Amino acid sequence: MVEKSKLDEDKEGKADDPSHYRGMIGTLIYLTANRPAFNLQSSCMPAFTDADHAGCQDTRRSTSGSVQFLGERLISWSSKRQKSAAISSMEAEYIALYGCCAQILWMRSQLTDYGPGFNKIPMYCDNKSAIALCCNNVQHSRSK
Template sequence: MLERPDLDEDIGSKMVDPTRYRGMVGCLMYLTASRPDIVFVVCMCARYQAKPTEKHLYAIKRIFRYLKGTLNIGLWYPKDSGFTLTAFIDADYAGCQDTRRSTSGFAQFLGGRLVSWSLKKQKSTAISTTEAEYIVLSRCCAQILWMHSQLFDYGFVFNVIPMYCDNQSAIALCCNSVQHSRSKHIDIRNHFIK
């Protein structure tokens, strides 16, 4: 598994050819459709396409070396696993070194098979880990409801769809419809989960 690269704007370093860098990032973005293990680091590198430096190019080359060494890794969909819909959610707190915005992601499994995943830098700066996790819970819930409606059209019914989150405060905020003084600032769009 790739380690999280320690990337920032790196203003003082030598610039590299942006066209070449963008081409390499585009190639890796294409690969993320079947290699969810590289999504996070590729998205980190993609943030610096405007002014890439040698540090950023080194991170890109490291991803290619990782891919070369893990050619046998990929998605596997056996036909004999169960048919339950499950989601896992996580977010960091102020993980972007430049903007201090959080990066959030979720993965959805259908019977133990990874069928949907997403990783995005949040549009607003969260003031707590709870808020960062709550925002991604809302995004994941919208995706789960869409998947539920699609599968319902094919005759599959799910009574309960578990969503796993490691932040107890975010879970409590989802379950409690009362607004508290510390959560009033959270945008209405994120209350979709309620």
């Protein structure tokens, strides 16, 4: 972009039709105001989480990421560096699941006034060891 450039009137150009612009804006307003109402009773709240193991080369800390949906709409997401260094990918994924679960529980408590509660909320993780630990959370020496 050239600095201090001046814009002049286009004397040879044709005049714009303001009714065309107003028509486009009116159509967009109509489309946004008349979209189908979101039905909380037939929706679910799936959540997806993932983490890397020791992604930071300096501190060896992992990064957690999660997304939460209400039906098909994304309503919350997070990407954070974990506060402690995980000794395995299972531990990094388990910490990510914990953060995602805390967010899901908070959202569920906020949505109780708007309709029926969400009994089962699916959470998806790509680490089989972390899923097994969530299903059977007996304290093991290798998963402290």
